[in-house]
Amino acid sequence: MIRIDTIHIKEFRGIRELTLELKGQNFAACGPNGTGKSGIVDAIEFALTGNISRLAGAGTGGLSVRAHGPHVDSRNKPEAASVTIDVTIPSLGSKKARIRRTVKSTNAPEIKPADKDVIAAFESVNLHPEFVLSRRELIRYVLSEPGQRSKEVQSLLRLDDIEKLRGVLQKIANACTRDLPGLERAEKDAINNLLAALDAAQLSKKSVLDAVNPRRTLLGLTLLTDLDANTSVKDGLTTTTASVPGRVPKVQAAADFATLREALHALKADSFKQACSTADTNAAELGKDAESLNGLSRESLLKSALELYDGAACPVCDTPFESDAFTGHLARKLAHFEDVSKRRAALEAELKPVLDALHAAGTALNTVIDHAGMFSPKIDASALAEFRTVLRGRYQQLQKLLPLDDTRAVLSAAHSVPDMEPPLAALAAAIAAIPEPTKQDAARDFLVLAQERLETCRAARLKFTAGKVRADRATKVFATYGIVTTTALEKIYKDVETAFASYYRKINEEDEKAFTAKLMPSIGKLGFDVDFYGRGHFPPGAYHSEGHQDGMGLCLYLALMNHLLGANFTFAVLDDVLMSVDAGHRRQVCALLKEMFPNTQFIFTTHDEIWLRHMKSEGLIKGRNFAHFRTWTVDFGPTEWDDRDVWAELEGYLIKNDVRAAAALLRHYLEHFAKEACDRLRANVEFRGDAQFMLGDLLPNATSTLGDLLKKAKVAANSWNQKDVVERIGAIEVAFAEAKAKTGYENWQINTAVHFNEWADLKKEDFTPVVSAFRTFTGAFGCGTCNEMYFVAPDRGKKEALRCGCGDLNLNLLQKKA
Numbered sequence: 098m099i100r101i102d103t104i105h106i107k108e109f110r111g112i113r114e115l116t117l118e119l120k121g122q123n124f125a126a127c128g129p130n131g132t133g134k135s136g137i138v139d140a141i142e143f144a145l146t147g148n149i150s151r152l153a154g155a156g157t158g159g160l161s162v163r164a165h166g167p168h169v170d171s172r173n174k175p176e177a178a179s180v181t182i183d184v185t186i187p188s189l190g191s192k193k194a195r196i197r198r199t200v201k202s203t204n205a206p207e208i209k210p211a212d213k214d215v216i217a218a219f220e221s222v223n224l225h226p227e228f229v230l231s232r233r234e235l236i237r238y239v240l241s242e243p244g245q246r247s248k249e250v251q252s253l254l255r256l257d258d259i260e261k262l263r264g265v266l267q268k269i270a271n272a273c274t275r276d277l278p279g280l281e282r283a284e285k286d287a288i289n290n291l292l293a294a295l296d297a298a299q300l301s302k303k304s305v306l307d308a309v310n311p312r313r314t315l316l317g318l319t320l321l322t323d324l325d326a327n328t329s330v331k332d333g334l335t336t337t338t339a340s341v342p343g344r345v346p347k348v349q350a351a352a353d354f355a356t357l358r359e360a361l362h363a364l365k366a367d368s369f370k371q372a373c374s375t376a377d378t379n380a381a382e383l384g385k386d387a388e389s390l391n392g393l394s395r396e397s398l399l400k401s402a403l404e405l406y407d408g409a410a411c412p413v414c415d416t417p418f419e420s421d422a423f424t425g426h427l428a429r430k431l432a433h434f435e436d437v438s439k440r441r442a443a444l445e446a447e448l449k450p451v452l453d454a455l456h457a458a459g460t461a462l463n464t465v466i467d468h469a470g471m472f473s474p475k476i477d478a479s480a481l482a483e484f485r486t487v488l489r490g491r492y493q494q495l496q497k498l499l500p501l502d503d504t505r506a507v508l509s510a511a512h513s514v515p516d517m518e519p520p521l522a523a524l525a526a527a528i529a530a531i532p533e534p535t536k537q538d539a540a541r542d543f544l545v546l547a548q549e550r551l552e553t554c555r556a557a558r559l560k561f562t563a564g565k566v567r568a569d570r571a572t573k574v575f576a577t578y579g580i581v582t583t584t585a586l587e588k589i590y591k592d593v594e595t596a597f598a599s600y601y602r603k604i605n606e607e608d609e610k611a612f613t614a615k616l617m618p619s620i621g622k623l624g625f626d627v628d629f630y631g632r633g634h635f636p637p638g639a640y641h642s643e644g645h646q647d648g649m650g651l652c653l654y655l656a657l658m659n660h661l662l663g664a665n666f667t668f669a670v671l672d673d674v675l676m677s678v679d680a681g682h683r684r685q686v687c688a689l690l691k692e693m694f695p696n697t698q699f700i701f702t703t704h705d706e707i708w709l710r711h712m713k714s715e716g717l718i719k720g721r722n723f724a725h726f727r728t729w730t731v732d733f734g735p736t737e738w739d740d741r742d743v744w745a746e747l748e749g750y751l752i753k754n755d756v757r758a759a760a761a762l763l764r765h766y767l768e769h770f771a772k773e774a775c776d777r778l779r780a781n782v783e784f785r786g787d788a789q790f791m792l793g794d795l796l797p798n799a800t801s802t803l804g805d806l807l808k809k810a811k812v813a814a815n816s817w818n819q820k821d822v823v824e825r826i827g828a829i830e831v832a833f834a835e836a837k838a839k840t841g842y843e844n845w846q847i848n849t850a851v852h853f854n855e856w857a858d859l860k861k862e863d864f865t866p867v868v869s870a871f872r873t874f875t876g877a878f879g880c881g882t883c884n885e886m887y888f889v890a891p892d893r894g895k896k897e898a899l900r901c902g903c904g905d906l907n908l909n910l911l912q913k914k915a
Contacts, residue, residue, distance in 0.1 A: 146222070284560075315540045462484065476523050605645070
């Protein structure tokens with residue numbers, strides 16, 4: 098993936114124009130709610146993917162990137178809303194690249210250089226929008242239902258295609274199996290038609306040769322000695338047409354007509370009526386338990402549920418169940434279904450002769466209707482065709498069985514045959530009128546029809562054989578795929594489970610050293626239980642606090658991303674994800690991210706200044722690699738705590754003679770400044786449990802600490818006989834003392850609350866010198882070259898040096914040993 102060096106945002110979301118220098122390192126954006134942090138997250142996501150998650154999904158109806166991506170004042174100028182990101186691509190030898198995207202051309206980003214490998218790198222990022230993690234996504238992994246969690250995790254791991262393919266393979270296997278009865282029936286029909294043409298009792302090589310060879314002898318054709326897949330029983334005939342063009346073969350037509358008469362008579366027979374009556378009686382009995390009958394399709398699902406039950410909840414609906422209650426409940430249902438299933442099977446067996454009779458009549462009608470169309474003029478067989486449609490409907494209903502009322506209606510009418518005597522009589526007369534063929538014509542017709550039906554039989558047999566092979570293969574493929582993917586998924590989840598538990602132990606090593614977790618995949622679900630201090634495994638929301646849940650969510654996310662991307666996990670945005678984690682565990686989170694993910698650039702957003710200080714003090718955020726926002730306005734967007742911006746804004750207020758606004762801004766800035774100074778100089782500040790420090794709690798401590806550090810540095814320099822350093826420190830002390838005096842330090846040191854609160858009541862000419870004095874005073878805390886505030890090194894333990902960012906100031910605090 099990538100590492101971000103620079104972000105430039107213009108007229109996008111709540112930001113008018115903003116440039117952030119990330120330098121490819123971890124970066125944090127801090128500020129109160131509503132100061133523009135989310136706009137940065139949206140900008141990064143938009144530049145890299147063309148999407149803004151905040152404007153999509155549930156509860157965002159009517160929102161879109163096109164309409165609501167631009168700043169509200171540029172909503173009709175989508176071309177003005179743009180985000181430009183400069184990146185480093187580690188996988189390409191730290192190659193530099195740039196991507197720029199406008200709302201107007203969301204799907205057409207500008208990429209420079211437009212090399213294939215660079216484009217591929219950005220496309221890879223686009224395929225992984227999960228690089229942005231907010232607390233709402235974090236909770237999805239921890240507290241969501243098993244079914245939803247499975248979808249989320251499989252989607253993140255790009256495993257959702259596995260489930261989709263499994264579904265496709267299952268459909269294919271089901272379809273292939275479902276086709277077999279029809280193919281088998283077609284083969285049997287073809288065999289019966291061939292046997293009728295051959296006037297044989299059974300189909301074998303001998304019966305075919307015995308039937309065709311006498312006819313071939315009569316026609317002077319060579320006798321056939323063998324019959325294989327390519328043998329033609331009419332081989333050698335000079336013509337395949339009857340002696341009279343368009344003539345219907347009389348012998349076969351008469352035989353087919355007789356078959357139809359027999360089939361229709363069978364539908365009226367007492368034996369058929371009795372079969373229908375018996376089946377109807379049993380259907381009525383079974384219908385008394387219609388609810389269970391309709392639930393038969395759930396039988397296999399219930400059996401799977403019984404096998405997958407984990408002792409806590411139903412794996413289908415997640416309803417909590419005691420073990421005995423659940424197994425007993427399902428056992429009773431299955432026992433009831435088993436009884437009904439046997440009764441249904443018995444009914445289906447009773448329906449088989451009924452189905453066979455209906456099928457025989459339908460097949461006979463098909464053949465005779467074809468003959469009717471061969472006469473000239475054609476015989477009207479519409480009545481026969483209508484009854485054929487009726488028979489097809491009856492057959493289909495009896496096959497599917499449900500609903501039972503419809504099946505009983507068919508059974509009560511199955512023996513009903515309409516009066517079709519007129520078309521049947523016309524057809525019989527037409528067949529009788531066909532001239533008797535000569536022996537040679539009869540033999541020729543016999544061979545032609547036999548070959549035609551032999552070919553149909555061969556084709557039907559090939560289709561049925563191919564169907565069986567296809568169904569068997571599809572079933573095996575589906576079963577093998579299930580075994581292989583289940584094994585692979587179990588290993589993946591085991592790896593993720595192991596990594597997750599190790600990460601979580603890292604951030605809770607003081608009290609949960611033995612922590613373990615269980616990721617439990619099942620059909621369409623992913624259970625997630627965690628250890629609770631050795632008392633057993635439970636869902637994360639059962640006993641763990643919200644802070645622990647946030648920690649779990651982050652650890653699971655990291656485990657998933659690490660498994661998915663490995664060494665390519667070089668970039669992630671964590672959007673206020675640890676708001677509920679306490680201070681002690683936040684330090685451990687910093688250690689986890691530093692130690693386990695040293696090559697990943699994390700971009701953090703937080704409204705909590707303490708969390709920002711933790712990240713800085715733990716070295717997760719280095720130097721000035723953060724943006725601290727103080728306010729936001731619709732006209733100007735977010736405003737950082739930047740010296741140049743603050744003093745320019747103060748000057749603007751004074752020009753407008755708005756002393757009250759200027760006084761409020763100066764006080765807020767000094768509160769921010771004092772916190773930074775105390776943090777960087779490691780000043781001793783009286784502890785407050787609510788961490789709510791007033792300006793008077795901090796600025797005097799920062800001031801006295803810098804004075805003490807300068808004195809300590811002078812003593813150390815004298816011990817090392819560094820006269821030039823002593824002189825420089827003296828000059829710094831003088832400048833610092835003068836700047837401090839101009840602020841009226843003695844007054845606000847005595848009564849800070851009254852002093853600062855009185856600023857708002859001053860006149861412009863009285864407050865202007867105050868602003869000037871504090872500008873000089875705050876400047877005395879930092880380097881004139883790099884404009885960065887002094888800081889003490891190291892950030893913990895014994896204070897060894899006072900430094901600035903550029904190294905121009907590097908004062909030793911340790912005296913030379915005597």
